[in-house]
Amino acid sequence: MMRDIAAMREQYANEPLDIKDVETDPFREFHKWFDEACNAEVREPNAMTLATVDADGLPDARVVLLKELDDKGFVFYTNRTSTKGHQIDLKPFGCLVFSWLELGRQVRIRGPIEKSPEDKAESYFQSRPRDSQIGAWSSPQSKVIQDRESLEIMVEETSALFEGKEVLPKPPYWGGYLLVPEEIEFWQGRRSRLHDRIKYRREDGIWQRFRLAP
Numbered sequence: 001m002m003r004d005i006a007a008m009r010e011q012y013a014n015e016p017l018d019i020k021d022v023e024t025d026p027f028r029e030f031h032k033w034f035d036e037a038c039n040a041e042v043r044e045p046n047a048m049t050l051a052t053v054d055a056d057g058l059p060d061a062r063v064v065l066l067k068e069l070d071d072k073g074f075v076f077y078t079n080r081t082s083t084k085g086h087q088i089d090l091k092p093f094g095c096l097v098f099s100w101l102e103l104g105r106q107v108r109i110r111g112p113i114e115k116s117p118e119d120k121a122e123s124y125f126q127s128r129p130r131d132s133q134i135g136a137w138s139s140p141q142s143k144v145i146q147d148r149e150s151l152e153i154m155v156e157e158t159s160a161l162f163e164g165k166e167v168l169p170k171p172p173y174w175g176g177y178l179l180v181p182e183e184i185e186f187w188q189g190r191r192s193r194l195h196d197r198i199k200y201r202r203e204d205g206i207w208q209r210f211r212l213a214p
Contacts, residue, residue, distance in 0.1 A: 012189025017196035026200040079141040104189035116176035125170040
């Protein structure tokens with residue numbers, strides 16, 4: 001029997017999120033929320049949806065992992081010849097969404113995307129498990145392949161190529177991207193769908209705060 005999707009709903013009962021209680025710097029506020037998500041043992045709290053657009057302006061989205069955060073922005077790593085890599089090359093802007101359902105919270109981040117330094121990418125790549133390094137060298141990400149067996153053959157060939165090497169060099173097509181926020185919104189679920197939304201917008205280099213209607 002088909003579930004009654006329209007009747008599915010969650011009643012949020014979080015504490016208020018008031019503009020006078022949040023940090024003046026959204027990065028500090030994000031660090032607080034991220035630490036609370038980690039302490040609550042949210043599964044993969046660094047998982048974030050990355051939205052980009054293609055050459056025709058059609059949106060695309062996928063989940064990636066936050067791997068670095070500093071006072072400039074949010075860093076993730078990927079194969080730059082992938083679909084998202086091509087989209088970022090064409091239109092270097094994106095949106096990130098963190099969804100921490102266990103806490104009834106989400107964070108939305110919008111801004112331009114730029115490539116992060118190669119030395120940082122090399123260091124991070126070589127900190128990954130060896131099998132992940134092999135996978136990055138083997139997979140022609142986003143390309144059509146014949147079947148699973150063909151992918152496994154590519155992995156075997158890469159393993160043979162790097163036999164005896166515990167740490168692999170970073171593939172030239174693999175690297176990091178930095179999303180530099182221009183807007184960050186903190187959403188906290190409340191009863192009766194009257195959610196709290198606090199938005200930060202960078203204006204002339206200064207972060208301004210606004211409350212948005214739910």
